Amino acid sequence: MTHIAFQSNRDIHTDSYERYHTSVLSIDLNALEHNYRLIKETLAVRADVMAIVKANAYGHGMIESVNCALRAGITQFGVANVNEALYLRSHCPKGAIVVLDANFPEEAEAILMHDLHPFVYSHEMLARINAVAELLGRRASVHIKVDSGMGRIGVQYDQAVEFIIQCRRYFPNIIIKGICTHFAAAESDKAFSQKQWERFYKVIKELESQGIILENYHIANTSASFVLGLPYFNLVRLGILTYGIRPRQTVQIDLAVKPVMRWSTRVIHTKIVEKGLPIGYGGTYITPEKTCIITIPVGYADGYPRSLSNRGIVVVGNKRRLIAGRVAMDHCMVDIGLDMPVSVGDEVVLIGSQNDASITVEELANLAETIPYEITCNAGKRARRIFLQ
């Protein structure tokens, strides 16, 4: 039998990435550092900032983002899971790494060995971490996650006080660094958010009445910190705004943050076509008149959502132009009309600006009927990444 060694996608790409990439994702680290500083200064009197850098810093590059945040004086970082935490720890020995999402019991050893601070909400996990800590002769720092209405992870808000009391009583190797919860609809449902806030506040007050005062109380993400208008205690967990993006196109935040991500590609083909020509899979775009159709080498496999078929906007020749037809795996077509000459190799901007014309992440997300977070997490999957400083 012959064995064939397959390369992973990543390996196939790395050799040729620098020379033959089809798009470029550039990350403006000066803008990112500016955002971190501005946000930290704005909130300084009331709260510390934890920079949320999970999912490769929402597609912006985890290590580079953490280095920017450290320069801006931020020292706490939120990642999704232990895997991400270990990656971050291996590149950045400095800073507290908080693991925001679910942890499996078998991860307790890694948590202890690398001084990770997980969100904890089950007795099983507390017991496991406590036992491993005992074995290693260390103490583990954790944040207790309260479910105040999200229905995801967390100890139910009406059982949280008892949970914390038991933790302090039975698990001496655990240090409770803080308690936290997460809003389900901070940007859209004030009444429900208020209810969540009150449930969380009640937990804090009941703990206080038992003489339990903790170092960190945290509830707020970007929307809760800048839009909701409820008190946000002494630590906030911020992601999307640090990348210069509002949580939704409709959300107004009066802070001079700068966009960090720019994504561009180049024209690979142009053709003049007559009126009435179907374009792309399914022929869903019919040229309304004689026009120029350009092809770009980016599709849904690059993270450009298929839902932008016949809706997406790109900037080419300093003008905003419409995606014509379905977004395919590796290509899109764009109707650029006949009023401007465009050649193979000319730049096309998918996110960002070109002179005076631009397409923002928020607008693109709105057109794709998704949220900005999903756009940046996926953008530029096959792109060459450039960090500008």
Ligand SMILES: Cc1ncc(COP(=O)(O)O)c(C=O)c1O
């Ligand atoms: C638990 C938790 N806290 C904070 C954040 C940061 O939210 P935002 O990016 O809206 O600031 C997230 C992001 O999803 C999260 O899951």
